[in-house]
Amino acid sequence: MSEKKISILVVDDEESVRDSLYNWFIDDGYDVECAENAKEALIMLESRDFDIILADIKMPGMDGMEMHQRIKTLNKEPIFIIMTAFASVDTAVQALKNGAYDYVTKPFDPDDLSHLVRNAASHVALREENKSLKDRITTLEDVDDLVGESEGMKQVLREVESVAQSNSSVIITGESGTGKELIARAIHSNSPRKYFPLISVHCGALTESLLESELFGHEKGAFTGATFNRKGRFEMADGGTIFLDEIGTISPKMQIELLRVLETRTFVRVGGNKEITSDFRVICATNRDLKSMVKNGTFREDLYYRLNVVNITIPPLRERVEDIPLLVNHFVRKYCKSMSRDLITVEPAALKHLQEFEYPGNVRELENMIERAIVVGNGKEIRLKDLPMGKEVMSSAVESLDDLEKKHISSILAKYNWNISRASKALNVDRATLYNKIKKYDIKKGDD
């Protein structure tokens, strides 16, 4: 039996049957309730769920079979076991066809009853486990790095949600580093294809011949170095999704090939002659303006319209600055965890500058900044000087003579490891003066 107490509802118009089953199940440690007719059982089911229902088939008013149908309309899925005093093959078959878990004839052997309920309880446990595993998979597939509360990002997420359930081709546009692949992953993991692979191809990174072999696969001996048969990415994506990143970089020849595959979902491996069929969904991404490319003839119009059934545009980070604190928090957590460090904070001045920065590299640039700051920082907080823009900001911020003096004293103290005698000698002042300056500028060890 599982850790959770299995709940059982006994529905029978005979009091002696209810009592007997109640006592039997209570002894076994189950959570048991009884109802003397279907109507009473349905009322009970409105307020709570049961894992297993044992119901008599013949009851005054509504019979067990009808009750089972009513329970199904309540969107509840208990294990339903039909009991009868009069066995007939027809009713047994009908009960099982209607989705009953089992059908038993009264009276049963004690051992049969024990087995029946034990099996039903295992079934309940397996179902729960299955559900929790599926929930876990869904949670894992919720793309963690998609962070944002800005209207622009909310709009993107709404589009992801609505497009995920369809099978349509999608083009994701956005500047470099905005997270196009994450959006592709979010669409895939929320689609019915989520239990099949998401295959990514970075078209821009491959030459024409390599891309052809990568997408369609090749037969042994197709070209020098093709020492064995290899499946292509379209074949690997069967049942799932293929993500073609930097689609704007592919050659005119590959555009024709791609168009043909998208229209027929069939292709031939390089060097092969057997036609292969694959069921995949296409998601493309580009940071180029495909429409202009179509206009100037560098991208095929027919392919553009084939791919551009749905277009999702991700706003650049500078247009959603309100997401920066959330993203900063997210990356701090992510990298502290991956580096096995305690969670650190972000100095307000550093956060302010992070929010004011332009980010030509978008979220990717912000992520890299945070990662670097955690690596080079003091392990307690991210300071302005840990950020690339911090150094420029700090040097331009030092304007007054006092600031310069404080900075110089701090660096000398650090150089001599806060040895006051040596530091005062280097600064050519006496110890008392140095102490006064330290007090005046509130210089502390570790401030450097």
Add this chain to the structure above:
Amino acid sequence: MKNRSIILVSCGHFEKNVIDKISSDLLFFFGFPLDVRECSLDLSSFYNPTRRQYDANLILKAIAELTSHDAIKTIGLMRVDIFIPILTYIFGQSMLNGSAGIVSLYRLRNELYGLEQDNNLLIERFRKVIVHEMGHAFGLIHCHKPRCIMRSSTYVEDIDQKDLEFCYKCKTELDERINGYRI
């Protein structure tokens, strides 16, 4: 409360040595004095001619009604074949955390299953079922430890595999419940 006892109601003839063993088991496990009584019930009124068996639910109710104010629990011992409406037969029945239980040795006999008669084994099985049902009467539910006396048994072979002992967990719980009666 010191004078309260467990009442053993004998419905049918049982050898003195059998009753002695049962009394000794009950005293050992539950620690209350035993009061052995002859049954005043007419079992024929619980006979179901269709099933040719005796209705355990009705007998249990009748035994519970026999329970006097000085009884902690009452256990009825019988030789007849008992049933509850939903099952073809049972070895015993009790009210969970209730006042009474009943046990029959009818289905515990080897000869019912085509095996050679074995009185010692029969008595051992009978003692185990009695202690098991009394465990229920004191509020224990079935245990999943293979050798614990509170493990559910639907065949006589299951009974043979158990020890006449509570597992540590059941014993601890039983002791707590027994202490509740002593306060």
